[in-house]
Amino acid sequence: MEPIIIVGSGMAGYGLARELRKRRADLPITLITADDGAGYSKPMLSTALTQHQSAEQLQQNTAETLAAQLGVQIRTHTRVEAIDVEAHALRMGHEQITYGKLVLALGADPVNPGLAGDAAHTVMSVNDLNDYREFRHRLAGSQRITILGGGLIGCEFANDLALAGYEVQMVHPREWPLERLLPAMVAHELVQKMTERGVVWHMPRKAVAVWQAATGVQVELDNGERLQTDVVLSAIGLRPRTALAQSAGLSVGRGIQVDRQLHTSDADVCAIGDCAEVAGMVLPFVQPLLTQVRTLGAILAGEVVELSYPAMPVTIKTPIWPLVVAGAAVTAEQDWQIEQVEGGTRARLFDAGGQLQGFALAGAATKERTVLAKALPALLPLNNAP
Template sequence: MTAPIVIIGTGLAGYNLARELRKLDSTTPLLLITSDDGRSYSKPLLSTGFAMGKDADGLGQADAGEMAEKLNAEIRTHTRVTRLEPAARRIWIGNEPVVYRDLVLAWGAQTIRVPVEGDAQDAIFPINDLHDYRRFRAAAQGKQRVLILGAGLIGCEFANDLLTGGYQVDVVAPSTQIMPGLLPLEAATAVQGGLQQLGARFHLGPVLQRLERTGDGLQARLSDGQTLNCDLVVSAVGLRPRTELAAEAGLQVARGIVVDRLLQTSQPHIYALGDCAEVEGLSLLYVMPLMSGVRALARTLTGTPTMVSYGAMPVTVKTPVCPLVVSPPAVGAEGHWSVEAQGADVRARYLGPSGQLLGYALTGAATQERMALNRQLPPVLAELPQVLSLKA
């Protein structure tokens, strides 16, 4: 029997790769393995569920059985891979070996957990997948006050969503502005102002130090001595690519699992895709680079080695109270921000030494300029001649 292509993970990366593979090859055995129930859903919608009035079932698109039928694949749910064995081209599920033709690691990233004193750590909810969302929705039933840890992109999206859903929201983050490192101050101020108009209260600078249960909910003590009353805490302090099993198997890892432009790891027949992968030093936890990787890897796995490339990749942030589109400059890029602001409409361009556009941030009505600016941006990862070969 022909060994299957094995994909570990059934999130956006895993399922979209399987779909692309089936467009090119309808018969090669395909096995997907997931530690959850395998329900198909769109992860970006997790931060829009309250505004849309949708619970976890409402965000789900198809269960594992339906996906297995659509993909002509075997899907093993509630299953954890415990070891990779590259030399033998197999993985282990407990004491069960599974041989593969090619292996794709699409197991995503995990939430960063911050240490907090007190007796209410179980009231802190990361929301990184549909299971997390289901738990939080259940806990939020009948509650009103939510404390969000983190004022980055995800924290601000959840703030907008929860405020629209009727919750009271406090945001705590150890920064001087929202979305630090992503936005210039003027754009950050515009988005923060919009969220404040919805009712958000920002506490920028301190961190959550202690969380304790009280008679009517929770009391959060911040590092600057403030105390805030809340019912639930959402942790949105960031994500870290999952690398542990890969490192144990001898694969090269840095921030993520290191892959070349073919998305091949340091071991032959093993690939990494999506949030867990690091391509030429880039760990891009967004949908656009993921989909570029999906299309390239599907071709590679079906016999046409194809290097991934990334064009301009702007990010539309889901803060409808103040629309935001951002294409951050490359890390370490030399240049400066040139900002024009009129109220909540901010047009910020990051210009290089010769005046060339290297990035931008647009808020409010200025977001209408994104298409014109996209045409001026350099690619994030330029196309190269298709000369790479697969490792033997």
């Protein structure tokens, strides 16, 4: 039997291997990864300082242990360079191997901030455990950190660094952080709470260059101001890894396009996780990924099922001002119903018919997440749902 080949050893790749093994002991599975295949939980990278976890402690398993546990073959430090969908073959260097079914779980790349300056090369992003190891190395002996981008990842790192005693500056190009997830008022509360913890905000501002300085570096902003800092962390966004699929002739939009069976435009190639655009949506979060993994595991084990998504709230890990968001993407015109509750804020978004379409909960109001999530419509209902 030709193996199922999974490319990628993140939560999606390992999650699928686990799901498949649970259902079928007989399937030959090979997992190929460009990195060392270490098992870790990526969301923990942005809370590890306050959890007193080093990069080494965050590593839960080696590839060898996981290969034995899951009964799969794992090839580490091996980059897939091309896919020949006609021949059902992958090329890695001079080697070619064939697959029965192929699953792309390639993740996403940090967006390059495109900065000028003689220290632009020192700007880093943290998108995996190896990046995090390097980040912690750079933090040793540093005190001043500048973060570019006030999205989910930037805000979480700012929170973690501020609580761990670092001097944090945030540079964000919009009027308020998390502008696609939060109404202005709730975002301003976060800014206020973080400011009280020493975070300095520069909004709406963009970094244009990074220069060497006598000590550390200087971040030049688009108004000419220069920020003195030791480490610059860029968190301006992620872009699904689509190049491999695109050069194989598979359909690609914002991500690798798949249907509700997780099939790409080739029936024997599937995609899951951060690289995938599933039924038109790119959702780079754990809960959709786990839902995809369960569905594809069932399909590859021979069941007839399709993907559906319930409403999936996302917790933003900013304990300085805890936040949970769900539902509709936020736009400036929306009319939020915002209420102060004891120790927190509840913001709800209703459509013209009075149906709840989204919410943002802050502080003590985050405990309402389960009740409110039940009132939201499914993000991707079953086709035959009433």
